[in-house]
Amino acid sequence: MAVRQVLRLGEPLLLEKALTITQFDTPELHALIEDLQDTMQAMNGAGIAAPQIGVSLQVAIFGVDKNPRYPDAEQVPYTVLINPTLRPIGDEIEDGWEGCLSVPGMRGVVPRYARLHYTGFDQYGNAIDRLVSGFHARVVQHECDHLNGILYPMRIADLSQFGFTDVLFPDQDIQDD
Ligand code: NI
Secondary structure, X not given: OOOOXXXXXXXXXXXXXXXXXXXXXXXXXXXXHXXXXXXXXXXXXXXXXXHHHOOOEOEEEEEEXXXXXOOOOOOEEEEEEEEEEEEEOOOOEEEEEEOOOOOOOEEEEEEEEOEEEEEEEOOOOOEEEEEEXXXXXXXXXXXXXXXXXXXXXXXXXXXXXXXXXXXXXXXXXXXXX
């Protein structure tokens, strides 16, 4: 469909709680997901949430094959996740670097739950129910935060580990978002 403009940090809509989807398998929902896919691919993102393209609905997509933005990252299956719920398993927290299409050119270390049970629906209304850990768990937490009006800089515990990607990682060819 179309690559959409991504809203950047500072935009009030990014701080809103997104509305629940009540009807699945509609032309409008499929069109939204196509736009999210096109935009995520064009920007080499690991995930994107509907509020980032200005649509305040509980829809996110994510997936990591081999991604130049995350050269060492584990693979994450491509997933459309709607109306998600997250429940941490245990209280183990892991630190890891994150970036965000709405915070271009920057990275920060964010503490996240290491293990997670998440549920939700795909665009056809099929239930999703997964136990995940590691990078998959991190990506889900990041995207679901977007649906609750939270951006990763708001989660950084140590702001000395937040900065511009090309300054933090001068020797790595990480694409500037
Ligand atoms: Ni993001």
